[in-house]
Amino acid sequence: MKKTEEIKKTIADILELPQDIVLDLPKITMVGNLQLYVENHKGIVEYSSNRVRIFTKCGVLRVIGKNLLLKNIVLEEIVIVGEIREVEFDD
Amino acid sequence: MLILRLWNYFRGYVIINIEGLNLERFINMCIEKNIYLWNIQRKSYTTLEARVGIKGFKDLRKITRRCGCKISIARKNGYPFWAHKVKKRKMLLTGAFFSLLLIVVASSFIYSVDIIGNERVEEDLIINALGEMGLKPGVNRYSVNLREIENQMLTEFHQLAWVGIELRGIYAKIEVVEKIQPPEIIDKDTPCNVIAKKNGVIERIIARNGDAVVEKGDIVSEGDLLITGMVQRDSLQSPLYVHAYGEIYARTYYDIIKSVFLTEIKKEKTGEEYSRKMLRIGQMELTFHGGKVPFDNYILENEIKTITLWRNIKLPVEIMIEDYYEAVDIEERLDIEEVKIKMHDEAIHELMEEIPLEGEITNTIIDFQNTGDLLQGKFTIEVIENIAQQKKLDIEED
Numbered sequence: 467m468k469k470t471e472e473i474k475k476t477i478a479d480i481l482e483l484p485q486d487i488v489l490d491l492p493k494i495t496m497v498g499n500l501q502l503y504v505e506n507h508k509g510i511v512e513y514s515s516n517r518v519r520i521f522t523k524c525g526v527l528r529v530i531g532k533n534l535l536l537k538n539i540v541l542e543e544i545v546i547v548g549e550i551r552e553v554e555f556d557d
Numbered sequence: 558m559l560i561l562r563l564w565n566y567f568r569g570y571v572i573i574n575i576e577g578l579n580l581e582r583f584i585n586m587c588i589e590k591n592i593y594l595w596n597i598q599r600k601s602y603t604t605l606e607a608r609v610g611i612k613g614f615k616d617l618r619k620i621t622r623r624c625g626c627k628i629s630i631a632r633k634n635g636y637p638f639w640a641h642k643v644k645k646r647k648m649l650l651t652g653a654f655f656s657l658l659l660i661v662v663a664s665s666f667i668y669s670v671d672i673i674g675n676e677r678v679e680e681d682l683i684i685n686a687l688g689e690m691g692l693k694p695g696v697n698r699y700s701v702n703l704r705e706i707e708n709q710m711l712t713e714f715h716q717l718a719w720v721g722i723e724l725r726g727i728y729a730k731i732e733v734v735e736k737i738q739p740p741e742i743i744d745k746d747t748p749c750n751v752i753a754k755k756n757g758v759i760e761r762i763i764a765r766n767g768d769a770v771v772e773k774g775d776i777v778s779e780g781d782l783l784i785t786g787m788v789q790r791d792s793l794q795s796p797l798y799v800h801a802y803g804e805i806y807a808r809t810y811y812d813i814i815k816s817v818f819l820t821e822i823k824k825e826k827t828g829e830e831y832s833r834k835m836l837r838i839g840q841m842e843l844t845f846h847g848g849k850v851p852f853d854n855y856i857l858e859n860e861i862k863t864i865t866l867w868r869n870i871k872l873p874v875e876i877m878i879e880d881y882y883e884a885v886d887i888e889e890r891l892d893i894e895e896v897k898i899k900m901h902d903e904a905i906h907e908l909m910e911e912i913p914l915e916g917e918i919t920n921t922i923i924d925f926q927n928t929g930d931l932l933q934g935k936f937t938i939e940v941i942e943n944i945a946q947q948k949k950l951d952i953e954e955d
Contacts, residue, residue: 509585509588510581510584510585510588511581512581513580513581513584513597513599513605514599514602515598515599534599535596535597535598536584536594536595536596536597536598536607537595537596538595539584539587539588539594539595539597540588540591540593541588541589541591
């Protein structure tokens, strides 16, 4: 498994393909500390008003903040609105 | 995202409360089943609030069974729910429909006819004529042909130069422009006299045709004969009728008397106030607040509140509020010189409006008389002007 990943990464590097598509990685976009878009997620692990954990290909994405709200949630994308303080990857 | 909100409103959505232990699993299952949830909010450890579309809500049932959580509807929102509610109230709908119909029908009638711009032609005459042509209160606005009535009006009234009818909702505005009658010009071949237009003392006579019958220094009054068009000579058997014309300059006087009291009594409010409220229905007056006025000397300020139904139509119910302010008389002596100047200015201003432009002002006489408290001023302006006016000569044919 590890081997195929590496080959994919090299091919993507050589051909300059966007890595989030080739490697099936999440694409995270933030607007200030107000909004967070996570594209290509694998589901939600935990949701409370000050902590959201989202499952992705490269581990669990943890968002910590205040008054967090799931504005929008579909197969491809999650939009979190609120006062975001921390964003980190857990293994 | 206004568009998204509008879209959701038209599709209809429900706000639901989800109760359970493993709510993340519930969300993930919704994603999997393609149920669109939005505005998900954590209420407490075991509850979530979310919004979901009507169609999605039906699919939620299966999921709740599988993950063991309970769903309750907090609120239904959107157009489909509203429409459903209205559908049950049929009378409300019919009522709304009929009131709309009533407004449409009622507003297609003309309720009042107003005429603007008439000065010499009487309003009643115009209104009657319009009524005969079919434009009167109570007539349907679509049944009258305005352009035709305008033309008819012009043929009916020769004094009118233009008629414009405008319908503003239920109100017909008729604007008329009257013809300005030109001064009567007497044909050059028609015999005529010259008479006096005003009272005055003759100053200069220029008779270009006809015989002057007045001399310098004569006092004439309005309508007196100045130059006759009937020329009689010894050599002629019968008088010769001519078109008399000429200029007669006369001294005319314009005067005005003004009087002013030198002491003025001014009332000053002391600050004490008393108000009475009354209700008037027709002729009946009901005082419902306050009784006898406790002051002897007061300033009264009235305020009347009426309910206006439509334009000038008022309900015969009025609320009158009378405010009484206690007052003290204060006598004030005016400065005589100042009053004189003020009177003079006013008088001259008023007189100047009467004096024709071509008149030549020769003298101004001002006379002040002071009798006790009263100051009287007489202002006279002497003018030399042409007072000639032509008048057709009636010839009695023998």
